[in-house]
Amino acid sequence: MGSKSLKVGIIGCGTIGSQIAHACQGLLKDKVNLAAICDSDAKRALALKQDLKKGPAVLRQDELIKNCSLVVEAASARISGEVLDKCVRSGRDCMIMSVGGLIGREELLTKAEKKGVRVYIPSGALCGIDGVKSASAGRIDSVTLTTRKPPRGLAGAPYLKENKIDLDKITGKTIVFEGSAEEAIKGFPQNVNVSAALGLAGIGAKKTRVRLVTSPDYTKNIHEVEIVGECGRIFTRTENVPSKANPKTSGLAVFSAISTLAGITRSVRIGT
Ligand SMILES: NC(=O)c1ccc[n+]([C@@H]2O[C@H](COP(=O)([O-])OP(=O)(O)OC[C@H]3O[C@@H](n4cnc5c(N)ncnc54)[C@H](O)[C@@H]3O)[C@@H](O)[C@H]2O)c1
Known part of the structure; x- marks a missing residue:
């Protein structure tokens, strides 16, 4: 260009x-x-x-x-x-x-x-998109994203309000959501864009599984991806520093x- x-x-x-x-x-x-x-x-x-x-x-x-x-x-x-x-x-x-x-x-x-x-x-903020794209040329059995964020990285999400989850009352490691990437995006539209990208790159947002974990002890936004299929098993873990201006967004x-x-x-x- x-x-x-x-x-x-x-x-x-x-x-x-x-x-x-x-x-x-x-x-x-x-x-x-x-x-x-x-x-x-x-x-x-x-x-x-x-x-x-x-x-x-x-x-x-x-x-x-x-x-x-x-x-x-x-x-x-x-x-x-x-x-x-x-x-x-x-x-x-x-x-x-x-x-x-x-x-x-x-x-x-x-x-x-x-x-x-x-x-x-x-x-x-995710590593593993290259892996899921390559794996897509063969059979993929499962794609799972586990995201760990401090409570302030999830604040304001509609899913928390709908399910009466009070982030201030969480004192230890807690799974706040488990479901498809499609459901995760509806419930946490500002927090798990990576699950949408992972879904689009691989087996789709309906089939991609997402688990969201929080704890007051967490200081980083961590994404773990597991892809299992014909290629074998891929596991990636990305430990992100949250952006100062917007803790929902990683550097x-x-x-x-x-x-x-x-x-x-x-x-x-x-x-x-
Ligand atoms: N793809 C990813 O990995 C990834 C990672 C982090 C954030 N995001 C997404 O990227 C977007 C931006 O993130 P950010 O951290 O910069 O957010 P931010 O809140 O810091 O900034 C968003 C800006 O967009 C403006 N805005 C909102 N609605 C608008 C509209 N209708 N028209 C024009 N401007 C509008 C706001 O006034 C604000 O200035 C968000 O949707 C966020 O969820 C994606």
């Missing part, structure tokens, strides 16, 4: 979006042009614009999609499906961080494929988004 030919627009100027924006003008400055940003909270978008060396345009979502060649969604699972839909309709490539918003809307990925729109889903998720963007601009790609 030619120098600066990638015109990037970022939707969501929070923890992930703002760090991607800084990377566009730092690590990736010779490769991409950060053309526009947008946030439902106008103050956040303006603050980020002022913080950047070369202020990108602050646009509304539809204008941003029209004016960019690669749209980066880093806002919310409530809008990621809609953003992808608009990108597919307008023929814009798209990187989705709020992967959970695509579960139940997998047909959008089929539409993107048919239209030749490239959709990038970073591996996020590696931000790095993975920046690396995905770097990968788009390269002709040599390593891994599946």
Whole structure:
């Protein structure tokens, strides 16, 4: 890809979006042009614009999609499906961080494929996506994700409210959820995007199993993946440092988004 030919627009100027924006003008400055940003909270978008060396345009979502060649969604699972839909309709490539918003809307990925729109889903805070993708060429018997997060990394999840689980009353290691990745995403839309990515990369969100464990003793966001199948057994464990700005988000998720963007601009790609 030619120098600066990638015109990037970022939707969501929070923890992930703002760090991607800084990377566009730092690590990736010779490769991409950060053309526009947008946030439902106008103050956040303006603050980020002022913080950047070369202020990108602050646009509304539809204008941003029209004016960019690669749209980066880093806002919310409530809008990621809609953003992808608009990108597919307008023929814009798209990187989705709020992967959970695509579960139940997998047909959008089929539409993107048919239209030749490239959709990038970073591996996020998880290691093992490469393994499940490779294993998918053969038979997979099971994919299980065990996620351990401190209580503040789960705060505000609808599942906790519905099941009257009070995080302040948890005193030791507790399994707060067990079910499919599809159910996990519904119950914890801001906490287990990795389970959606794992599901999409492998046997689907309905068949991928998820276990969520918390304890006041935990200080890291830990993801363990076990894949069993024709290839043998794969086990990965990722111990993430939670981001200071948003403890639900891990530092590696931000790095993975920046690396995905770097990968788009390269002709040599390593891994599946
Ligand atoms: N794929 C992964 O591995 C992974 C990891 C962590 C977080 N995430 C997801 O990525 C997204 C961003 O995470 P974050 O840590 O930066 O969150 P954040 O809360 O720090 O920032 C989100 C930003 O998006 C804005 N926003 C919300 N709704 C919007 C809308 N409708 N239109 C425009 N802007 C909107 C908010 O005002 C905020 O500035 C979240 O959905 C999160 O769940 C994904």
